[in-house]
Amino acid sequence: MNKKILAAVAAAMAALSLAGTAQAANLVVNGSFEDPSFTLSAGSYCYLNGPYECGAVTGWTGAFPLMSSSSGPWGNPNTPAGDFLVGIQGTSHIEQSLTLAAGTYTLSWIDAGRGNYGGPTETYQVSVGGNVLSTEAVNYGAAWTAKSLTFTTAGNTVLSFAGQTNYDATAFIDNVSVTAAVPEPGTYAMLVAGLGLLGVVARRKRAR
Template identity: 75%
Template structure:
């Protein structure tokens, strides 16, 4: 095979591999809250800050969010990923600083509603880099729902989930992920490489005829 064609194919393959690996890597530390950094027995809960303070959660800081496990006293459904979840209650919040290279990213997470309290709907903001990217409302007893959005970053970026309801409503949050979105050049290189493969195959077929 022509050396230039081989080099193009190798470059395209490497770009696709790097793009896929970047997309697959979750850039959020402890996105499912399974590493609280302290003992949280099954069926228990505590708060990050304020009364009943249980300390800090690895990777996250917050103002009075609820930290609880499956089978807790809050009517929470089983978590979609592991045994621990966060509850955004009233005006509490939780946040993390992400170290991101310049580019485009996809944020995904899951939320659900508190099931043992028939009070108001909990509304919370998803804030990325100081910008409100989404305002979500979670009804009483709502099951787990996947949410997602895309955003651009140029460096260190603060991600936060911040409650907006001045009542004892709760939105459960779990499985928070941020993944890089491959740049269009990656796909362009792959398509170019595949085109070269097709061209070589056709040329060889004609020569053999």
């Protein structure tokens, strides 16, 4: 394999490596709800566009309660993702417009169940671009659980978590992330094999 081929292999591998690093970035703004426009004391809560209304939360719109991370109101557990979390209660919802290129993405988040209300489960739907990707049911007192799914989009779209249960159950949501799909290891192998084949062809040409 000549120097040009080796340089092409190195450049291609470097490009893929950099792409994988860039794609790991979270494309959701304020995914752990740590940037409200108001002060919320420990163990307290307020509503965005609802009763006990407070200010805004950077990146997000909708009607939902924001809570501090403590064993305070509604038995919300301490979240591993910062000082704040949101509740999906009844038919409340949160959403964010995402700036995405066309492609495949991974959505991940964590949820937990209300701990001081011994009623039924809270059900909520996860949607992207108006398409329901998943319907989740969170049991009373459920511990924090990691969730993830994959979706494909043609471009910019809206991410939404919307309650489906018309009673006083609550699903807590935190640590929301959207990342572009990273190439599988097989992609790298195929690239190296293809460039290796180019090297073989180049050597044969030199031999002739």
